[in-house]
Amino acid sequence: MSKFRTLAAVAAASSVGAAAGSAGSASASDADRILATRPPVQLHPLATATRSVLADNVIKLLAPQSRPTTGGPSTNGEFGLPFAEPTVNGQTTAAKCVKAATPNGGAKGPVAQVCKPAAGTLVNLPNGKVLFWDALEGTENNTFSIVAEGGATFTNDSARLLSGAESGKPVWTEPKPFDGGANPDGNPGRPLIPGLQTTEKYNDGALFGSHQAFLPDGRLLVQGGTDYSLDPGIDGIPFGAVELTGLKATRIYDPKTNAFTQTGDSAYRRWYPTLVETGDGKYINFSGVGKLLKPVYLDEPQDSLTNVKQVEQFDPATEKWKTFPKTADFDLPLYPRMHLLPNGRMFYNAAGQAFNPFGQSVGETNWNEVATFDPKTATWKKLALANTKTLAPGFRGSTSSTLLPLKPDADGSYTKASFLTAGGVLLPSPGSYFATDQSSITTVDTAGGGERVTQQKTGSLNQVRWFGQNIVLPTGEVVVFSGGDKDEVVGPGTEFPVQQAELFDPVRKTWKPIATAHNPRTYHNSAVLLPSGEVLVGGHATISTAYLNNTTLPGGFAPHDGRDPSFEVFKPPYLFRGARPVISKAPAKVGYGKSMVVTMKTAKQAATVDTVSLVRNSAITHIVDADQRSVQLRVISHKGRRVKLAGVPSGNVAPPGPYMLFVNRTSSQGPVPSVAKQVMVG
Incomplete structure (x- = not known):
C-alpha cells in the first residue's frame, strides 16, 4: 500500500472514530476495533471496474459542457x-x-x-x-x-x-x-x-x-x-x-x-x-x-x-x-x-x-x-x-x-x-x-x-x-x-x-x-x-x-x-478574415497632447482604416492587470499612405509606458487589425 493510501486509511479510521465519539455511542477505540475485525468486502474485478466507470460517468454529467458553435475559425x-x-x-x-x-x-x-x-x-x-x-x-x-x-x-x-x-x-x-x-x-x-x-x-x-x-x-x-x-x-x-x-x-x-x-x-x-x-x-x-x-x-x-x-x-x-x-x-x-x-x-x-x-x-x-x-x-x-x-x-x-x-x-x-x-x-x-x-x-x-x-x-x-x-x-x-x-x-x-x-x-x-x-x-x-x-x-x-x-x-x-x-x-x-493592414512606419515614442502620423503600406490600406488603438502591454497575475487599457485614437485625416491621428491628451488616459499600436480595417465579417508597432507613450 502506498504512503498516500496508508495515510488515507488512517484518516478514514480517525474520522470514523471521531464521528462515533461525537454520537456518544462508541469511543475511538471501539471504532478501531470494529474496523479491524470487519471482514473486507470482496468484489469481482468486473464489478469493481463497472462501478468505477459508472461513477466516473455520473460525475462527468455534472461537468460543464462546451456550448455548440456555428461557423469556422473566422467566427x-x-x-x-x-x-x-x-x-x-x-x-x-x-x-x-x-x-x-x-x-x-x-x-x-x-x-x-x-x-x-x-x-x-x-x-x-x-x-x-x-x-x-x-x-x-x-x-x-x-x-x-x-x-x-x-x-x-x-x-x-x-x-x-x-x-x-x-x-x-x-x-x-x-x-x-x-x-x-x-x-x-x-x-x-x-x-x-x-x-x-x-x-x-x-x-x-x-x-x-x-x-x-x-x-x-x-x-x-x-x-x-x-x-x-x-x-x-x-x-x-x-x-x-x-x-x-x-x-x-x-x-x-x-x-x-x-x-x-x-x-x-x-x-x-x-x-x-x-x-x-x-x-x-x-x-x-x-x-x-x-x-x-x-x-x-x-x-x-x-x-x-x-x-x-x-x-x-x-x-x-x-x-x-x-x-x-x-x-x-x-x-x-x-x-x-x-x-x-x-x-x-x-x-x-x-x-x-x-x-x-x-x-x-x-x-x-x-x-x-x-x-x-x-x-x-x-x-x-x-x-x-x-x-x-x-x-x-x-x-x-x-x-x-x-x-x-x-x-x-x-x-x-x-x-x-x-x-x-x-x-x-x-x-x-x-x-x-x-x-x-x-x-x-x-x-x-x-x-x-x-x-x-x-x-x-x-x-x-x-x-x-x-x-x-x-x-x-x-x-x-x-x-x-x-x-x-x-x-x-x-x-x-x-x-x-x-x-x-x-x-x-x-x-x-x-x-x-x-x-x-x-x-x-x-x-x-x-x-x-x-x-x-x-x-x-x-x-x-x-x-x-x-x-x-x-x-x-x-x-x-x-x-x-x-x-x-x-x-x-x-x-x-x-485572423481568418483576409489580408491584414500593414503599418510601414509609426513613431517609436509619442508625447501627450500631440498628434501623430502612421504610414500604411499602400494608399488603399490607409483609405480603409477604420479605428486605431493604443493597447497597453499586458502584465497579468491572478487575472489582474490594473494598468490594462485600450485607448482609441481619433482619426483626423487620410492623405495618401498617411493617417493623421489625434494624440493622447494626458497620462490619466494613457499612463506612461509601453503600448502596442494597432490599426483596424473594415471587412464584411468585422474589423481586421494590423500587426502592432511598439510605441512608448509619455
Missing part, C-alpha cells in the same frame, strides 16, 4: 497545439518534473523533484518577448498535506523568458537571478508564538503573491511576494502549520539584461497587493495581507485580522516608497480590482480575491461598494453599491474587472470609463463556492470633475466561470479564457475546468461561445495579447487536492497532479 477563432519548455533541471524530457539533481535540490532546498514552471504570472515585454514565473512551486514535494508541510517544501518560484511564441519556434532562457532574488537573507518573520517559526532561506522570497506594473521606460516593477514558513514550527522538523507572509521586497526587471535587481523596500509586508500607475508615472500600492493564514501581529495588534489598510506610493526617480496619511487607510480585498480613471483618481470596482482561509478581514462589509481614491487629497469616496443589476448585488470574488476601450468624446476628451465584470463567485468571503454566469458593465463618468456611476446588465456568460481571464482585443471585443465552475480555493480538486472561450460583443453587450482550448487551466491561469494580434494562453497551478497532496480526482475534475508548464496560442476570428 470562433482557433487554438494552436500546446507547447512547453523541453528541458528541466538540465534534462531534456516531455515530463513536467524530474528527480532533483542533488539530494537537497541545490538552491531549491530539500526537494525530491524539480519541475518546469507554469505561467502563474505572464508579462508581454516591449521587446517582443514574454516573461513569466511560477506559482505555488513545491507542491509536488508534499507527501501528506500542504497545510502541515508546505512551509518547508514550498520553494521560491522560478522565472523564464520566452521568445518566439508567435513564430512557432519558442526559446526559453532563465533570468538572473532565476527567482527574482528577493529577501536572500530571510528577513525576520512575524511569528505567532515567538521563537516557534522556521527559518528556511530557500523559500523566503517567492515571486508568488507579488504584483507587477510597467515602469515608464519599459522595465517592470514587482512588489511583494511570499515568505513561506511553518508557524508554529521548529527548524529541522518537517511538520507544523504553514504560513504565507507577505514581503516588503521590491524588484525591478530589466528586459535589456534579462535580470532582476532589488530596490527600496515598502513599509508594509504585502501578499496579493495591487499596483496601479498614476498619470505622472508613479505607482500606488493597495491592500495585500501581512500574513495569510494567521494575521495576528503581537508587535502591531491594531493591524491584526485585517488586510493591509495603508496605501503607499513608489517614485521611480528615487526608487523609494512613501506612505500616504492615515486618511488614505482603507480595507480592501486581496488583489483589489483597481483602475486609473481619466480624472486621475483610482477606481475600486468592488471585486478581488476574498478567501483568507483562516483569517478574514474584519472590514469585509467595506468591499461591497465601488469607490474612488484621490491621490491628491489622500481620501476615499464611496460611490454606489456594486452589481445592482445582477442576481446578488455587492462584492464579487475571483472575477474579471476589465476596462473597456476608452473612446474620445465629440470634443476629443476622454471622460467615461466602463468596466466589464463577468463570472466569479458572489458575496464576500467565504463566498458562494459555485461560480456565476452573471455579467454587467459599470460606467464612471468623470465629466465636470466628479464621478457619476451607472450600471448595466449584459447578456450572461454561456457557462458559469470562476477565475476567467479576460483579454481586450484590438477590435474592442473581449475574450475570456480558462477558469473553473467552482471556487477552487474553497474545495481544491472538486472543480471542473471550463475550457471553451467566449467572445464579448461590446455593441450588442452579449457573450457567445467560441473555440475550445486543448488543456484545462483553472487556478493561476494567464493570457496576454501579443503584437501579432494572437493571444498567448498559459498557466494552471492548482492548490493540492483538499489541501493534502497533488492527486487528481477521477471523473473529469480539473487536473491536480502538478502545474501545467504549457502554452497555447489562440488565433482570434479576425
